[in-house]
Amino acid sequence: MRSSLRVAKIFGIDIYVHWSLFIILVFLSGYFYVSSKPFGFADLSEIERVFFSFFASLFVFFAVLLHELAHSLVAMKYGVVVRGIMLFIFGGVAMMEEIPKNPRQELSISLAGPAASFLIAFISFLLSNATSGGVSTFFLISAYFNTVVAIFNLIPAFPMDGGRVLRSFLARRMSYVSATRISANVGKAIAVIMGIFGFFFNIWLLLIALFVYLGATEEEKIVTMENILSRFKVGDIMTPNVLYVTPDMTVGEIIDLMFKHKHLGYPVVENGRLVGIVTLNDIMNVERSRRVSEVMSRNVLTITPRQSAFEAFKIMSEKNIGRLPVVEDDKLVGIITRSDLMRLKEILEIIEVSEWKRSS
Ligand SMILES: [Zn+2]
Structure with missing residues (x-):
């Protein structure tokens, strides 16, 4: 504000x-x-x-x-x-x-x-x-x-x-x-x-x-x-086996990953634990030789697989962020993005309209 x-x-x-x-x-x-x-x-x-x-x-x-x-x-x-x-x-x-x-x-x-x-x-x-x-x-x-x-x-x-x-x-x-x-x-x-x-x-x-x-x-x-x-749990729609990076990787390696996989943000994991998140914003105008640990955001908001998808939507809208790592017992189990939620909404709207047409 x-x-x-x-x-x-x-x-x-x-x-x-x-x-x-x-x-x-x-x-x-x-x-x-x-x-x-x-x-x-x-x-x-x-x-x-x-x-x-x-x-x-x-x-x-x-x-x-x-x-x-x-x-x-x-x-x-x-x-x-x-x-x-x-x-x-x-x-x-x-x-x-x-x-x-x-x-x-x-x-x-x-x-x-x-x-x-x-x-x-x-x-x-x-x-x-x-x-x-x-x-x-x-x-x-x-x-x-x-x-x-x-x-x-x-x-x-x-x-x-x-x-x-x-x-x-x-x-x-x-x-x-x-x-x-x-x-x-x-x-x-x-x-x-x-x-x-x-x-x-x-x-x-x-x-x-x-x-x-x-x-x-x-x-x-x-x-x-x-x-x-609210009909869905985060665990049902998240992307499991999420691609993550480690704190000692360089910014250059992250940029290469972004070109290859076209994801704009990656969770940072150290010894199996989530320690941060690095996004395109964090590495813009940063030298390729710098380490991920120097540029990543450390205070990461997370969500558990048992919470509802609407809760994920609310957190992302309120904090104006595009993705939330899904964490269970301190371990990274997946990631959920705002575009996942939007796509889900679009699909369900189309399905509901066609079901409604069929039944009327
Ligand atoms: Zn009033």
Whole structure:
């Protein structure tokens, strides 16, 4: 997460701020500065104007943070690991390790965010009525903004919270995968309508539509992968008898191996034990005479043959790596690559479609 900055830790959750947030902070402050009541502070004295404009735009993201914290706290109650909350140009996202497939739990996690936003809106509305001047306008903006956030998130489409609500309702009547597919398609349809509307009236809406479309596609992809890959164990699809290298081999020898076998990465084994991995990236621009032990990566992520293929997929996607050595009792027994998983997915999709055609 190089493009973002860790700014705080709340309830054990790391809070990250993405650089794109600063664009919107500047934009919002400017907007509040030039607008008059009830959506800005143009009618105040110069110093108040600057102070409230900045503070109100900052508070917008604080409210988004509270929304995401509400999701996270309920999720943690169900034992979900929350890796962090990221605030960025379109709002916030809580990065959760695995959202429960129990429809009721998913429902309460999803509704917690909009509920928090509605609560902040309600309190802000009361405070706005109880105060006057800039403070009153500040709370009115908060009331308005948080109501919009709550309602927008209840749109029944991925990746909004409402998409999860829809899925948890559908999942009571059908499989989780079908429920996801329907919610994702609703999401895409809404994104297209939003995009067309945005194209003519509001460029901002067009950007949000794009974000919604990509989010819906992504969610569908992950669930499809999970459905297919969790049926297999790593041991069933790995390449056994994997070609390995030793730490005392030279970079030149590795390059020759790559030309010969066309694999771009090799496990490094010493006395039967896996000690590292060497990939094309490690040996690029390195002299041919250097040893493998000098250039290999030592902290190798591994997987066991008994883990599911989906777990392998998740590790590779999260860490952005192309291959995982398969290890059992400290011994290298095989290797599994991202392209193995993709090929498996393609084959199964074709087989399933043809079986479906035959049976219909
Ligand atoms: Zn939410």
